[in-house]
Amino acid sequence: MDVFSRYAPFIQDYIYSQGWQSLRAIQQAAGDVIFNRDDNVLLSAPTASGKTEAAFFPILTLMSEEPPASVGCLYIAPLKALINDQYQRLSDLCHEPGIPVWRWHGDVAQSQKRKLLRHPSGVLQITPESLESLLLNKHMDIPNLFGDLRFIVIDEIHSMLRGDRGGQTFCLIERLAKLAGCHPRRIGLSATIGDPRAAGQFLAAGTDKGTIIPKIADTHEVWRLSMEHFYKDPVQAGDDAQERDAQPVLAAATDKAPTMADPGLAYVFEHTRGKKCLVFTNSREECEAVCQSLRAYCEANHEPDRFMIHHGNLSTAFRQTAEEAMRDDNSLMTTCATATLELGIDIGRLERAFQIDAPFTVSGFLQRMGRTGRRGDPPEMWFVMREEHPESRAMLPEFIPWPLIQGIALVQLYLEERFVEPPRTGRLPYSLLYHQTMSTLASNGEMTPAELASRVLPLSYFQNITQEDYRILLRHLIEIDHLQQTENGGLIVGLAGERVVNNFKFYAVFQENEEFSVHAGSEELGTIVKPPPVGDKIAIAGRVWVVEDIDRQRHQVYCHEVKGRIPAYFGDVAGDIHPRILERMQKVLAEDKQYPYLMVNASARLREARETARVAGMFNKPLINLGGKMWCLFPWTGTYSFLALERLLRLKCAPRLGLRGFNSVRPYYMEFSMDASEDEFYQIIAEEAAKDFDPLDLVFENEVPVFDKYDQYVPDELIKKGFAQGVLDINEMRHCVQRMIKSRS
Incomplete structure (x- = not known):
């Protein structure tokens, strides 16, 4: 069909005003399925490909033709900044037809929220946490607000596929639809979907509709990608190379400011001058340290400060200042950031992004690189890998540049296979179960246990949780006064539970530090x-x-x-690294392939690492003797299967192996002493992995592995079960053991 002709006149006028010559492929495909089908839709296309317009042009057309009697479209985004960014764009688009666009989050004035409650209409933009607050505190208004809801647009849906925040979002969507008596279509948007079929099933869970995933022609992507390596001292791996790259590897600032010399950051300092850039780090601590160092270079070289900072612990004013400067096309400031700028905020025309060390996921790499390359330019990412020179007496694993190998593996997995991490399934989300139980009861008032169970357990995210598990949870919550049983046998929120539910932090399910x-x-x-x-x-x-x-x-x-520089501390940052990444890391070390994006030092450091691995025999021997009874195991598997293997060795194999002095650097290697021989090790680990043991056997005695925000209110037996069956990846661990045995033959 001619999608452009089907658009409402105000949409056509908007397209003309933007100077577009034609619709993009994603917009043509999305219009076709949204106009002509009644299914859910998953739109997956590269960053800046026009996904938001692809979804909203047909949605707004349909809403203008038949105005809804309530909010007609609910837009859910993971960040307030993303909502604020899209709000202005949608408001401009909806001005002519008079379709209201509303926001609902912590920074929105109460007067605007009251106005929406009086006149529910148009498009409502909201975060998962604010949607939780809305269902909890405005329970009686939900039918009026959403009784004629037609669409739910979930932006950056990939960020919802591997944790409880996504589970919370879909629980809320199901609760809202049931309470309002509506059956909205779901439209998911993302630039980084690795398994569209699995993501489509996740999107449609709890509905009677399937998910259509329009096939978009795979356009030839052009990247500007480089990866360089630096030791944190002047001597570099590539110093003996015959040919030097045109780009200076050691930046001039190293010589100008020797007291603060960090060659990797000097490289960033020099190559951000006169440009608008982003510098991504993997933690808030690293972000603060990098920004301090770069500002110190400015001061030492008598240059104006040209570095800003953006992360989740900064005040709104600091974050907004950075965002406004990035939107300014005349700005030449560089912003040091964490994942807070990884998602789709429009931050103008950035010239390049830097990544300090490797991110944990292919998805994160693609999102961060996608911050650049807008407005016709190709995406540009410069990886900067930094490490200390290993001491001459260091053990084998310390001679492997893990961030460099991981960075190469992330890039190669996407280039070769278009691999991106799939949804994480099979979990037992007891923390979220507690949260949704308390939220449901607090918003509905007194309910019998059966009524409460009938509201909570059917939510699709809890499909793996049994009725018996739920009975155990409810009995425990009564014991600790989070629930109270009335004389009629009903349940209400108890005094201890009220202290939790009535705190504004209750709306969020992600872990928060004090x-x-x-x-x-x-x-x-x-x-x-x-x-x-x-x-x-x-x-x-x-x-x-x-x-x-x-x-x-x-x-x-x-x-x-x-004045000065010191480390910052905000709390731990954990990495969820998929098994495929570790498997590709092993291949990076084993193959002779040259990667065109590697710069001089990185190429030299990779050659050193490959020679180290070859001499040690790492390619066909996962278990390497470090001398005497000291051994190192390289499992080449993901975070959660690595964790299961650790526990198999320590709890099942240790007595037979004579294991002691165990130390691991997850998910790369484990070091230990043992009395057994190499052959005995493989025989014993194969036998123990093959046994049909209870996953709870891999939980230490007296251990209660609290991971998620509300685990502290969940009974110990469920915490242990959730960890053993939903966190430890025992099946992948068994595959890992089989691969290790096979690699020796």
Whole structure:
């Protein structure tokens, strides 16, 4: 069909005003299925391909032709910044037909929210947490608000596929539809879907509709990609190379500021000058440290400060300042960021992105690279891998540059196979089960246990949880006064439960540290965890501050700025690394392939690592003797199967192997001493892995492995079961053991 002709006149006018010569493939395909079918739709296409318009042009056309009697389209996004960004674009588009566009999140004025409740209409943009708040606190308004809801658009849906926040989102969608008596179509948007079929099933769960995934012609992607390696001292792996690349490997700033010389960051410093760039790091601590160093280079070289910072612990003012500067096409500032800028906020025309070390996922790599390359230019990503020189007495694993090998594996998996991490299934999300139980009961009032179970257990995200598990949970919650049983046998929220539910932090299911807001005079800088004693220094907002006073009752820290650089601390960041990445890392070491994006130092460091692995025999021997009874095991498997293998060795194999001194660097290698021989090791681990044991056998005695936010309110037996059966990847661990045995033959 001619999709353009089907669009409403105001949409056609908008397209003309933008100067578009034709519709993009994703817009043609999306219009066809949204106009002519009644299924859910998953739109997967590269960043800046026009997915948002592809979804909203037909949705707004249909809404203008037959105005809904309530909110007609619910747009769910993972970040407030993404909502704010899309709000302006949608408002401009909807101005002529008079379709209202609303926002509902913590920064929106109450007057706007009250106006929506009085006149429910148009498009509502919301985060999962604000949707939770809406269902909990405006329960009676839901039928009026959403009774004629036609569409739910879920942006950046890939970010919802591997954790409880996505589970929460889909639970809320199901609860809302049932309460409002509506049957909206779901439209998922993402640039990084690795398994469209699995993602489509996830999107459609709990509906009576299938998911259509329009096939878009695979356009030839052009990337500007480089990867360089640096030791954190002047001597580099590529110093003996005969041919040098045209780009300077050691930046001039190293010589100008020798007291702060970090060749990797000097390289970033030089190649961001006169450009608008992003520098991605994998943690808030690293983000602060990198920003401090880059600003120190500015000061040492008598240059104006040209670096900003953006991460989740900064105040709204600091984040918005960085976002506004990035939208300014005349700005030449560089922003150091974490995953907060990984998703689809329009941050203008960025010239290049840098990545310090390798991200954990292919999805993260693609999202971060996709921040650049808008407005006709190809995406551009410069990887910067940094490590300390291993000491001469270091053990074998320390001679392998793990971030460099991981970065190559991420890139190659996508180039060769278009691999992106699939949805994470098979979990037992007891933490979220607690959360949705309390939310459902708090919003509905007294319910019998059977009524409560009938509302919560049928939610598709809880399909693996049994009725017996739920009975165990409810009995436990009554015992700890999170639930209270009435004289009639009904259940209400107990006094202890009210303290949890009535706290605004209840709306979020992701783990939050106990945070203190940091103030310098009248300026709020952001938040930190576990503030140090008065007189000690902290790092936040890319600068260093001395703590003057701590108000623990109000969770506030007061400080003043000083010179210098120190480490920052905000809490641990865990990496969920898929088994395919580790398998490809092993292949990177074993193959002779040259990768065209490797720069001089990185190529030299890879040659060194391959020679180290070849001499050690790592290609066909996962178990390497380090001398005497000391051994190192390279399983080449993902985070959760690695964790299962650790426990198999320590809890099942240790007595037979004479195992001791166990140490692991997840998910790369394990070091230990043992009395058994190499042959005995393989025989014993194969026998133990093949046994039909209870997954709970891999939980240590007296261990209660609390991982998720509300695990502390879940009975120990369910916590252990959720960890053993839903976190430990025992099937993949068994495949890993089989591969190790096979590699020796």
